[in-house]
Every structure is written in structure tokens, then in C-alpha cells.
Amino acid sequence: MNRLLLCCLVLIGGLGLMWAPSAQADVTCQSGIQNGGINFGNVDPSQSTAVDVPVTINYTCRNTDNQDAQLTLCFNIGYGSAGAAADGNRQMAGAGASRLEFQLYRDAAGGYIAGSIDEATMPQPARDVFTVPRKRWGAPGTYSGTVNIYAHLPGNQSSPVGSYNASFTPKLTGNFGNVSCLNDSYDDGISTMSPFTVQATIKPSCSAVTATDLSFGQSTGLLTANMDGTSVISVTCVNGTPYRVGLNDGTSASGTARRMKLSTGNDYVTYDLYRDNGYSQRWGNTQGTDTVAGTGSGFSQQIAVYGRVPPQVTPTPGSYADTVTVYVYY
Known part of the structure; x- marks a missing residue:
């Protein structure tokens, strides 16, 4: 008689409820x-x-x-x-x-x-x-x-x-x-x-302007000859910025005549400021007429100022001074 032996393999687990993580998420x-x-x-x-x-x-x-x-x-x-x-x-x-x-x-x-x-x-x-x-x-x-x-x-x-x-x-x-x-x-x-x-x-702009003092020195006698002095104006503007530098007539001017005032009184010494060392181009504050033009480089640029005290009646001895304002237009 032939016999058939049967056996079953039982699988235990929650099918569909377990997953293996991938090596790299998406x-x-x-x-x-x-x-x-x-x-x-x-x-x-x-x-x-x-x-x-x-x-x-x-x-x-x-x-x-x-x-x-x-x-x-x-x-x-x-x-x-x-x-x-x-x-x-x-x-x-x-x-x-x-x-x-x-x-x-x-x-x-x-x-x-x-x-x-x-x-x-x-x-x-x-x-x-x-x-x-x-x-x-x-x-x-x-x-x-x-x-x-x-x-x-x-x-x-x-x-x-x-x-x-x-x-x-x-x-x-x-x-x-x-x-x-x-x-x-x-x-x-x-x-x-x-x-x-x-x-x-x-954009065109200027960020700084400074100036050194201008000294005419000391006179030991009468003002019968020119007394000269120089100053330097430093201007810093953005590279390519056109600008003009003007000077006003100072704090003691009489009309357009620049004057230095005696520190202890009311006497004056007349003087003027120039754009050239030949003292022929007066330096004023009218743009395009008597100002100095320049173009910024991005660095400080120096401009010379030439001052002259002409012969005149000698006033009371003492110390004379004036304050001039520098204007930069751009």
C-alpha cells in the first residue's frame, strides 16, 4: 500500500508590516x-x-x-x-x-x-x-x-x-x-x-578735503616788497568724479579784498590767493570762472595754493591771521 506523508511549513510573521531601510534616502x-x-x-x-x-x-x-x-x-x-x-x-x-x-x-x-x-x-x-x-x-x-x-x-x-x-x-x-x-x-x-x-x-562723490596752513613768515621791516607763501589742499573723490575747488574771501574781507586781522586790534594786512605760481590767476569761489577743476582718482589728490602779501602801508606790528573756507563742488 502506498502511503503519502504530508508536511507543511508554517511561516510566521506580519507580512507587509516590515521594511528594510534603503542605503540612501530619496x-x-x-x-x-x-x-x-x-x-x-x-x-x-x-x-x-x-x-x-x-x-x-x-x-x-x-x-x-x-x-x-x-x-x-x-x-x-x-x-x-x-x-x-x-x-x-x-x-x-x-x-x-x-x-x-x-x-x-x-x-x-x-x-x-x-x-x-x-x-x-x-x-x-x-x-x-x-x-x-x-x-x-x-x-x-x-x-x-x-x-x-x-x-x-x-x-x-x-x-x-x-x-x-x-x-x-x-x-x-x-x-x-x-x-x-x-x-x-x-x-x-x-x-x-x-x-x-x-x-x-x-556714483560721483567726494569724501574728504583738508588744507595745510599758509604762512607768509615774519616781516622785520616795512611791507615794501611781496611776501609769498604756499598751502596744499588735499581732495579725495571717487575715481572719475569731476570736481571744482573754490575758496571764499575769508572772515575779514572788505568786499572781495582778502585781509588778515591783527590778533589784538583792528588793523589789517591785505593779501590774496592764486591758482598759479605766477600769481596772475586769482582763486575765488565762482564755479567755472576762478575755481580749480580736477577729476577724482579714488585717492587723495594735492592742489597747491599760492598766497601773496603785496607792498602796502605797514600796519601796527603784531600777529595777523585769516580763515578761508575751502569748497569742493561735484
């Missing part, structure tokens, strides 16, 4: 600089004071996997369309070969440049580390955040008047876990970052 991110770019506004780079602008980078990440994902997001920003200056600063381009330097930093103190993994001469990018939640009930998990970088435009530059800009095509990369942005295993396809521009405008 996360995509989008990012961009707030307001679409960085604008330094109207600047005077000839001054020693720098211009600093805080910059906000916004980002949003979506996770379509069934597990939470810790992510290091890296904001890679290169040198931009105007390239790098000799000192390593980024640049904006103006008319012709004009350039205006600036830099992007990861910290407000300007100690760490916000760089790009694609630029061998730049440090690592700005970054953020966070967790993107897993999808729930079929809907992707999302996480939104911000990262601050800092735009810095240094002073003491001689860039000429005009509009300046640079365009950037940044790249957003990510690593799973809390790791350095310099990790070579970053995922190029994880995210996108919108292009942006950096811009500034240099």
Missing part, C-alpha cells in the same frame, strides 16, 4: 538667495569704511523615502562671471576693464570664505545639517530652512564711477549624515540652486 532640495541676488546699493569705495550686507539663502528639501534622512547640504558658490582678483577676492565687472572687489563669507566676522568644492583655491562651502522627515500616508516629508552668508565690499578701492555686477551659477550638493562638504562622495543630483547676481553702483 531626497531632493531646491535653494536660492533671497530677493534673487545681492545688492550693495550706492557705494563709495574710495573711503576706508567697508560695506557689509547680510545674505539669506532659503532652501526646501523633500523626502519620498520611508525613512528619515539626516542631510548635510552644501551651498557651492564659485568666483562668478568676473573671476577672481589678484588677492583672491571675488569681483564685479564695470565698463571696460573696471573691476570692484567684494567677498562672500560664512561668518559675520569675515574669517571664513564661502567657497565651492569645484574651486581648488577656495575653502569649503557654507553648509547646514538637518533631518528631513520620511514620507507619511504617501505624502513626501519636507524640511525648509535658511543659511546666512555675509557679503563684504572692502574700502580703499579706486574703481571708477559706474555700475558693477557679477553673475553666479551656484551648485547645491548634499551628503547623508553630518559630514564635511569636502567629502568626495557628494551627490550631484540631489538638488538645485538658483542663479543670482551681485551688483553695486558707484
Whole structure:
């Protein structure tokens, strides 16, 4: 008689209730600089004071996997369309070969440049580390955040008047876990970052004017011959700024006649100021007539003033002085 032996294998488990985590979650991110770019506004780079602008980078990440994902997001920003200056600063381009330097930093103190993994001469990018939640009930998990970088435009530059800009095509990369942005295993396809521009405008302006005192020395006798002296006016204007320098007639003038007043009385010594060492071009304060014209270089420029006391009736001996105001028109 043939017999059949039957046996069954019983499988125990919650079918469909268990899953194995994938090696890498499915996360995509989008990012961009707030307001679409960085604008330094109207600047005077000839001054020693720098211009600093805080910059906000916004980002949003979506996770379509069934597990939470810790992510290091890296904001890679290169040198931009105007390239790098000799000192390593980024640049904006103006008319012709004009350039205006600036830099992007990861910290407000300007100690760490916000760089790009694609630029061998730049440090690592700005970054953020966070967790993107897993999808729930079929809907992707999302996480939104911000990262601050800092735009810095240094002073003491001689860039000429005009509009300046640079365009950037940044790249957003990510690593799973809390790791350095310099990790070579970053995922190029994880995210996108919108292009942006950096811009500034240099308008004609003058920031400083100083003058040395003019001394005619001492006379030991009668005022029967010319007594001459010189002074130097220093003017600092933005490169390319047309300007004119005028001098008023002083605090003790009689009409248009300049006079120095005795410190202890009401006696006067007449004198005048000239634009040339031939003492033929009087220096006044009527633009285009008796002023001195110049064009700013971005640095201090010196202009000589020539003074003369002509022969005259000698007044009471003593110390004589006058105060003349320098005007710079631009």
C-alpha cells in the first residue's frame, strides 16, 4: 500500500508590516538667495569704511523615502562671471576693464570664505545639517530652512564711477549624515540652486578735503616788497568724479579784498590767493570762472595754493591771521 506523508511549513510573521531601510534616502532640495541676488546699493569705495550686507539663502528639501534622512547640504558658490582678483577676492565687472572687489563669507566676522568644492583655491562651502522627515500616508516629508552668508565690499578701492555686477551659477550638493562638504562622495543630483547676481553702483562723490596752513613768515621791516607763501589742499573723490575747488574771501574781507586781522586790534594786512605760481590767476569761489577743476582718482589728490602779501602801508606790528573756507563742488 502506498502511503503519502504530508508536511507543511508554517511561516510566521506580519507580512507587509516590515521594511528594510534603503542605503540612501530619496531626497531632493531646491535653494536660492533671497530677493534673487545681492545688492550693495550706492557705494563709495574710495573711503576706508567697508560695506557689509547680510545674505539669506532659503532652501526646501523633500523626502519620498520611508525613512528619515539626516542631510548635510552644501551651498557651492564659485568666483562668478568676473573671476577672481589678484588677492583672491571675488569681483564685479564695470565698463571696460573696471573691476570692484567684494567677498562672500560664512561668518559675520569675515574669517571664513564661502567657497565651492569645484574651486581648488577656495575653502569649503557654507553648509547646514538637518533631518528631513520620511514620507507619511504617501505624502513626501519636507524640511525648509535658511543659511546666512555675509557679503563684504572692502574700502580703499579706486574703481571708477559706474555700475558693477557679477553673475553666479551656484551648485547645491548634499551628503547623508553630518559630514564635511569636502567629502568626495557628494551627490550631484540631489538638488538645485538658483542663479543670482551681485551688483553695486558707484556714483560721483567726494569724501574728504583738508588744507595745510599758509604762512607768509615774519616781516622785520616795512611791507615794501611781496611776501609769498604756499598751502596744499588735499581732495579725495571717487575715481572719475569731476570736481571744482573754490575758496571764499575769508572772515575779514572788505568786499572781495582778502585781509588778515591783527590778533589784538583792528588793523589789517591785505593779501590774496592764486591758482598759479605766477600769481596772475586769482582763486575765488565762482564755479567755472576762478575755481580749480580736477577729476577724482579714488585717492587723495594735492592742489597747491599760492598766497601773496603785496607792498602796502605797514600796519601796527603784531600777529595777523585769516580763515578761508575751502569748497569742493561735484
